[in-house]
Amino acid sequence: MSSFAKPLIRRKDAPTNDLGLIRADYDGAMSTLCAGCGHDSVTAGLTRAFFELSIAPHKAVKVSGIGCSSKTTAYFLGQSHGINTVHGRMPAVATGAVAANSALSYVGVSGDGDSLSIGLGQFVHAMRRNVNMLYMLENNGVYGLTKGQFSAAADFGASSKKGEINEQPPLDPVSLALSVGATFVARAFSGDKDQLVSLIKAGLKHKGFALIDVISPCVSFNDHKGSTKSYAHAYKYYHPAIHADYVPVGKEITAAYQAGELLPVEMHDGGTLQLRKLQNGYDPRDRARAMAKVFETKDSDETVTGLLYIDETQKDMHALNRMEARPLNEIPYAELNPGADKLEALQKKFR
């Protein structure tokens, strides 16, 4: 039988979440990516995080651009809202959607090509505006969909599948995000699902723009010797440094840690983010230290992962622009459209 859609099967002993749903209820269509693609693993991480946070699928919105990574919005949360935009334009569309309805959970899925080349401008401005969304940048160092050209994230000295060497410096989404004022900056690896899921959960709960730069190997075009984004390379050098466990309101914190090892960050929804395994005084609330850490490790092989920076105190786009908190579709029509006179009066003010 040729490959068939992953069936929705209810194991009689399948665990359920607070909504009574099982993990499989968060699945989407069958993936058409290459077998073994890291992006599928990120997709699985997203389903697990939404399931574990008990977010109803119809309360979620998926937005993406163009690329193998961007295709994946079809492969999770089949019962949610979504739009696949043109190349590099996902942040603008997401910004508009968030403006219209801030009561939903937004997840943007993009690639290193989509975000760092054609979409670079959109990407930075969404961070600057602190749009309340989770932004997954599935980073494989290449344009996977167009058969493996180097992307702007390709490391200096990395070789392509055909053997040519990249001689241009890479764009690092993490340092970029820190420099433009992003309020949640994390790095992850598709092969470490536990870390990835806790970061996704934290990012979804963060009020503002949450970037997760996920190393997500392209098995077809960038998994060879000489690649710095292969599975073998990632497993060898990735270094989980700062864990972030989201603990919802009212839930006990069970694990015990030594003093100083644990740093709690209070989240907007009343839950707590438990940061742990912090090295010698590293404080992810300190942007300068975060910048330093990222630059220190930039030229080494080691890839630091985890929640590198968080600032829960900044205003998100809504607060900053004093925007309407109610979703536009819940506002009575008369209020939403006060009439031609009101428009006339407003226009007068600007003449």
Added chain:
Amino acid sequence: MRPTNVGDPDYFHKVVDCQWACPAHTPVPAYIRLIAQGQYGDAYLLNRASNVFPGILGRVCDRPCEPACRRGRVDEAPVAICRLKRVAADHRGDIEAQLPKKPAKTNGKRIALIGAGPASFTVANDLAPMGYECTIFERQSAPGGLMRSNIPAFRLPEHILSEELNYILDMGVELKLGAGVESMKALLDENWDAIFIGTGAAKGKDLILPGRDASDRIHIGTDWLDSVAFEHTENIGKNVLIIGVGNTAMDCCRTSLRLGAKTVKVMARKPRAFFKASAWELDDAEEEDIEILVNHSPKSFVIENGKLVGMVFEKMEYTLDDAGRITGQSVSGEITIPCDDVILAIGQDNAFPWIEKDAGIEFGKWDIPKVDEATFESTKAGVFFGGDAAFGPKNIIWAVEHGHQAAISIDKYCQGKSVSDRTPDDVKLAPTKMGMFEWRYSNAYDDSDRRKMRHVELVDRFSKLDVEVELGFSPEQIATEVERCLNCDVQTVFDAPLCEECDACIDICPVDCLSMEASGQPEDALRTALHSTEEEQALFVSDSLPLTGRVMIKDENVCLHCGLCAERCPTAAWDMQEGLIHIHHANDQDAGGGESLS
């Protein structure tokens, strides 16, 4: 936990839940695939190699495979395994040329088989083609044991039974009817090379209560069914009470209806959860308007003017604990229920009045002979037991398996070999990959519901005693039901050095039964990681993975054998391979075996 040794022949066997649960280890998924391909004859022969009587068992098997079926873990009902066995038998065509044959020459060894039930017939089936001269002695006028005398013809038609018995008789087996063996010592004096005792456990239990001896309308169920089968009894009163609620009771109540009873009540002492009868037998009886009354404990027979007119019952009340076990009971009153006949169906015992105490065969508790559970040898060398005679009443498929095992022992005994030196099972793996996303089994999950057996209309059913109630599966039902089987014998085989640790298999698995975890963890930690709840089933643990040294783990309990892990694996570290479990019978003990997988 240490890495799993998949070379252990039981490891993959246990994954095939139905085959593992079947006493004779019938390769269920393999025959279902043959049916799916329209190869009914081959499906029949594959069945027959294990269970000898596919036509009979396809109708009346106790089917321990079905509650075990993996499908039941993700769906309301298991695969209709038994019904599909009947499909193979119904459509097998002419397969006689492919049956084991009467040998050109015998080996001169004479084997006496006492009792013509399924146990003795299986021994003969295995030994006669090897050259043994088998003689079956049967007290009754026709062969088959309880399959003929107690299982009613509306469940098992006579021609189906006779046809499959004749296959074995045609192998050169001698059958002596009306030849009850009266003395073990006399039999021993006849110098048989080996003796097999397959005389069953047909002594129905009596119920000694006031009034028991005052009427001839109180019957012992097994004896009564026997006299119906041999046409000594042709009618029964209008109102019949059946005491007991096991499978014998179900046959008695349904037979009563066919002999002219108008109301038949089955009287149960305990609540429904404690009924011994199989769920489908209860369903079939209730479909025929049999009333089952719970919590009635028989107290006495009511006799008026020397005639049975009713029975007195105590009405019982039970207290149950959370697990549903009875913790206390009390009597809340009494009730008299009028009746013309009472049939006692409260169990059977073994009885061997013909085996003299000093014949050299030791008996243990409950007058059950001391029989070795692996070799079926009694305490007297060369005398073997099997079927209900060995360990008390079981069922046909157990009698068959006993027969296979006893045949191995008899062959070894006659050849002067040790009976306990038996060839262990072995497993061979065969690839199923045909190409990209192409396997030679139907791996896609089909979510169809179990097909329901069609029955003869109620009005037509009672016209004769032997109208078979079940009609068999229609072509549409066959086509659908075969696809419900998950092919549990197509095993997920993992090759750790190939794994890239990309998570693709874990992510695609529709039942979340895979994970990669740190090595060296205890079993319960690994089970927790997989939300694994059923400890009866194995947890697979791989060798260390090349990149991180972690291990791949898999909960065998819920895997659907859908092959998606193998389809999504970029390096074919997971592969789907058909596991052929080779179970050695008497005729291939020398074929080697015990080979392990490389």
